[in-house]
Amino acid sequence: MLKVRNLSLAFGDLVLADQLSFTLEAGKTHVIIGPNGTGKSSLLKVLFGDIKPQSGEVLFDSEHLDYRNLNPWRQRFGYMPQDIRLDIGLTVLEVVLLGQLNALSLKLADSLIEKALKALDQIGLLHLAQRDVRTLSGGQCQMILFAQALMRNPKILMLDEPVSALDLHFQQVMLDHLDQQTHQQHWVSVMILHDLNLAAQYADNLLVLKGGKLLAEGAPAEVLSADLVEEVYGVKAELAYDQQGIPFVRTPRRRLMQQSVSLAS
């Protein structure tokens, strides 16, 4: 269980967290949504101990985050930052292997390599193992980095926009895998998403963040509403519900009036 109490964070005038408190239970997928620039990625960095907030506490079970001794804290995290560029002369297998950095030695044991290969196999990318990562597409890089994060045997898995470059097939492969492992391994999984429909599908707990405040929290079906979408994004959306009561959000196309497209002149 990852707990945040009275967290406040601001960069100058920009308030990213204002007395924020929430609890992320283990065995559940927590999805954070919110407008651009509202501090979602910064929040993950606070949880990871990379940004020190002005005030507030972060706890895992009953252990406090100690900034003087970050290594044991970070050891339990699998964290996939937003950036997916891989510009390095390594093979896919080598990049995935780095996920278990602390176990690596000059002579690699078969078991370590096999574990990395299995992680690749599980997401259907074993055939890429020997490829130079500089020849991969953005989506392939993203999947490889996901495999790397899985290799860390995390207790807490944090994914910052993990599907931003993925096609429909790999979105499903990644999120289904995440869903299954979170429940089986009892992970605290935290993920930032922009696609509200994916968020509604995969979130056990949806956190809506704006202006440093938690606007709403709970099951997607209870949290998501047309009013909320308008409050958070300033967008008029239509919501419909499928048979399981999971909402899906559609934003109708607007035709901008003539005078507002005169940028070119």
Added chain:
Amino acid sequence: MSSSTLSETLHQQRQQESRRGLILIGLSAILLSSFVMDIATGPSLLGISDVVNVLLKLLGLPVEVSGTAEVIVTNLRLPIALMALIVGGVLGVGGAEMQTLLNNPMASPYTLGMAAAAGFGAALMLYVGSLGFNAEFAVPIGAFVCCMLSAGLLFGLAMMRHITSGQLILAGIALLFLFQSLLSLVQFVSSPELSQQILFWLFGSLTKATWLNVGITAGVTLVCMLLLMRDAWKLTALRLGEERAKSLGVNVAQLRLKTLILVAVMTATVTSFVGIIGFIGIVAPNIARMLVGEDQRYFLPLSFLVGAFLLSSASVLSKSLVPGALFPIGIVTAIIGVPFFFWMIIGKRAH
């Protein structure tokens, strides 16, 4: 997917590892031959077989050798040839690790001002007449101190939070200009004779090698190399980007500082004994990267071997360009370094 594909891929990985091991062994063999060539060339030509025999005898094998050959090799040529290997290797590794730390293929101790600082330190010592100490040691010590001083400024920056590698490179280049100006200043106020002396120091020369300073550099290099190799995987992870390295559990600030110190100590040591030799620090790691990629278990030792080979063969060249004359090796390395550099850039574009 079946387990046979899995074990097949494992097998492929093992094959690739042995391929890289073979590249290391192959380069060691090439290096050994240029080392022997380096010993054989000089004012009095020795046969390759003479050189090999003396070397075998030094290794304790019962071989018949002529007295003169033995004296020339052990007293004159061997320290210089060994120094070429060590210095070249250190410059290669220094460049490799700077490029790793700063995520930039153009970084090296030279481009970050460490060599210029050493030059300034040496020139200053020559200018003040070694402060009355023995010049043979006072000048290297002056060079070492200034080199570490400029590296210290970089350490200070590297330890600050939110300093990006791009800003570190800019700071290094600024230091390069600063120490070059200071060096010019010393030369400007010096007498023509002294200025000449400074210039010769700056050219870089292996002829200052003695068994004592070969021993010192070899010791320092060995220790630093072992410490770097221990962090091989962390350094590989660092090349994924600082944020990602952190996410994998690397203490980035600590690793960056530790590596900077090791590289600075090695570079300062070799530069203070042989003067300024450029380009190997940039070129050697780039060749190594093309050959084995960036798994530091192979990349690090190969950068050493390539650097050692480049300087060793430059040493042969500097002695044989004009028979009887010895070109300063610092000049030769830059002259072969530049065309190579262009070839590399153009070759990369064509890729």
